[in-house]
Amino acid sequence: MDMSVTTTDTVAVDQLWDRLRNEAGACHDPIMASLIELNLRVHRSFSSALAALLGRKLADSAVPSRALMELVTEAHLADPLIVEAAAVDLVAIKERDPACPDLTTPFLFFKGFQSLQAYRVAHWLWANDRRHLARHLQSRVSEAFGLDIHPAAKLGRRILIDHGTGIVIGETSVLEDDVSLLQGVTLGGTGKNEGDRHPKIRRGVLLGAGCKILGNIEIGEGAKVGAGSIVLEAVPAYTTVVGNPARRVGTKHSSMPAFTMDQTLPPLDYII
Template sequence: MGAAPIDQALLWRQMIDEAACCGDPIMGRLMRTSIHAHDGFANALAGLIGRKLADQTVPAEALCELAASAHADEPDIVAAAAADLVAIRERDPACPDFVTPFLYFKGFQALQIYRVAHFLWVNGRRHLAQHLQSRCSEMFGLDVHPAARIGRRVLIDHGTGIVIGETAVLEDDVSMLQGVTLGGTGKNIGDRHPKIRRGVLIGAGATILGNIEIGTCAKIGAGSIVLESVKPYTTVVGNPARPVGTRHSNMPSLTMDQTLPPVDYII
């Protein structure tokens, strides 16, 4: 069962209140442009995407209109973005409110750019989708292929160095830290990237390669190289990654607990 949809109107009112509490005169213009100038969460999100990706070739206004059009045609994009924002607030101890990740967390911003690019990709506008991917990679150091399939309530913490390949799948409630690669194993074409099931936590610097499945609520230790499928509720570490400790019973992506379980695992 998925979580209940986020009340976007309530979320937006909270963000307006948070932005109003910023008394720094230098930041006042940013708050006005990014928050107070908009009439809702979707409009502000489109504006954010436009400002972040604009260059001399494609101006901010055109990109804002593009994102707004995608949001209007596919409202689930905005619903997923709201769910992502709430997930960050709940899981990240460095996140004091909703405005902070919206304005400053590149993991959140890159994920919302991906969502628009994915919409363009599945609707046949592939060069434009790849332009958004390329600009996002240039700006944020994250490379997410627009054909990948990513669910809701996803946390990409810090974000630097993330690579997600074309046929990768991330289900709902996944959390990952910086430097994670979801890649292929060579020049094979077709379905060649990992499938990350619900509730998985992927530690910093982990590399997961090939068309393998990381089972529900598994935990991938930092720096691990994963070349084989991982069973649900299992912790793996090392190069190559191997199961360690006892099977856990929680959803590690929500607790963000990267400690190892007791070491009495029986393979």
């Protein structure tokens, strides 16, 4: 990898912004010129470009794009860590997703990245007791992108939401840093219980497409959940589970599958 920024350290946001603008300059398609101008060239900062992008994507007749752009900007100014998180999320996509050739592509086109950044603003609103507005933003993300992330959920940094369609993350869910999720993942409850009722996903976990993790259970650091699995019990660290109900397969590994995006499974007859 030839990038000079990395998710293992704090990304210099200004450096990332320079990289984005330079990459955009390499596109000479005349049809794309106005889109790149609107989303990148006219802006002076990464924060400004991101606020404008989210404002346009999530506006409706009730809350127009200008109001949303100003809201995102307000959140960024109040909590600069939101902008830093967006920057390292973007780099994480470039590092992990083989379909991502540069930084500009996920910034402009990947709804997983855009939904995550809208969630970060909604979470800030929720924490500052502006909950109706947080729910409105959650609703607009669901309508526009097909993802539903509750604004009270706690998500870390360097999160990759690959494809994004059908993601559901419940109110008391926790995702630590360096988690990767594919389409159709559900982090849900198991009924009408109130209080802490959603999964806790530890660092480095890979959640395969369509898996459902239900209840206040822990998916341990570095674990891998196979596609389509239904997980109802805690998963130990550095363990692979698959099936309905999910069961452990193979032996413990030592890698962080969220980084490698390796979705291969041990032989299914090799059950722990």
